Amino acid sequence: MAGDRPRYGLLVSALGAIVLAVSVFLPWYGVSFTADGLAFAQQAGDQAAAQFGNATLQSYMGEFHANLSSLAGHQFTALSAHQALKDLNVVLLLLAGVAIVIALLALAGAGFSSASAPDGHRAPLLLLGIVAAVCVLFRIVDPPTPAGALLALSLREGAWLALLGSAAMIAGSLWPENLGSRSPSDAKLESTWSGLSGWTPEG
Secondary structure, three states: OHHHHHHHHHHHHHHHHHHHHHOOOEEEEEHHHHHHHHHHHHHHHHHHHOOOOOOHHHHHHHHHHHHHHOOOOOEEEEEEHHOOOOOOOHHHHHHHHHHHHHHHHHOOOOOOOOOOOOOOOOOHHHHHHHHHHHHHHHHOOOOOOOOOOOEEEEEEHHHHHHHHHHHHHHHHHHOOOOOOOOOOOHHHHHHHHHHHHHOOOOO
């Protein structure tokens, strides 16, 4: 089982990269109107009613205002990273794809069969995970502004799943290969201690 321990880290990194790729197409931001946005929409409706005004249109605009007021503070749609982050979503997909390929090749033993370089996959997976985490954190802290002050964005599950996937990529690359196994120095120390504990002075 000790020889399987490096594979656990590769599996964690691969699963994290898959989660990151899937999260790009999940909702990242919930969209709702701000107070300025509601006021702008109502003003635009009033101007339209005044320009093309008739009793029917004015009645419709009253219902429109009531519906807008009910939307205050409530999400009326959601945006995925694929929709809201035109460039960053491509970057995240590329990072996830490269990480998946590296992890699967390492699991299959391709390119890492040499005993002198068993950790060749760790550095690239760590770098990819860190870059992905930085990109996701940037868009969590600083979300895009699709319509200035008219719309407000709130975080949804896709952003947190992307962060979780990036963290899993990092954790997998740092997974200890000898977790729970004794090192040669520990075995030598235990053997020495056993010899000393069984030693009795000659009379």
